[in-house]
Amino acid sequence: MGQQQFLLTVLGVVIIGISIRIGFRIVDAQYMQQSRDQLISHMQTVYGYAEAFATKTKKQGGGAGTYTGFRLPKNMSQLTSGTFTATVSGTTNLTIVGTGKIKGNNGKSPVSVTYKITKRKLTKPTINN
Numbered sequence: 001m002g003q004q005q006f007l008l009t010v011l012g013v014v015i016i017g018i019s020i021r022i023g024f025r026i027v028d029a030q031y032m033q034q035s036r037d038q039l040i041s042h043m044q045t046v047y048g049y050a051e052a053f054a055t056k057t058k059k060q061g062g063g064a065g066t067y068t069g070f071r072l073p074k075n076m077s078q079l080t081s082g083t084f085t086a087t088v089s090g091t092t093n094l095t096i097v098g099t100g101k102i103k104g105n106n107g108k109s110p111v112s113v114t115y116k117i118t119k120r121k122l123t124k125p126t127i128n129n
Contacts, residue, residue: 032104032111038081039098039113040125046076046084046096047115047122054120066091067117082110092119104129 053070056062063069072086082100089095093116100111112128 031102035081035100035102035111036113036127038079039100039111042076042079042081042084043096043098043113043115043125046072046086047117049073049076050086050094050096050117051120067094067120070094093117 049072050067050070052062054063054065054067056064058064067088068091070086070088072084077084080101082098084096084098087095087097096115096117098113100113102110104111106129109129114126114128116123116126
């Protein structure tokens with residue numbers, strides 16, 4: 001009888017250990033997805049800010065239909081979810097990159113999301129890692 005109890009105890013410990021491990025993986029996956037969602041959400045805010053800049057006239061401090069002169073404000077470039085950059089190429093093309101602070105799927109490099117705005121039209125984001 002003692003051997004059966006010992007085997008059942010060991011089996012119970014193994015099952016609980018596996019369950020805990022699976023739970024940690026689920027929480028990690030949820031945390032990574034939340035980080036991606038936060039990056040995308042903030043990048044849409046940055047896009048709105050860039051569009052507002054482009055629609056203003058030069059007298060109003062805007063780009064008069066272009067992104068020329070657009071700079072990301074400091075309070076929008078660094079958040080708890082990550083860092084953000086906006087790069088203007090040409091007059092109507094803008095690239096917004098958000099880099100998260102947590103490691104992505106490969107466990108080495110952080111989550112990164114890129115939006116490309118071409119001729120003032122937003123494209124689907126590219127999610128790396």
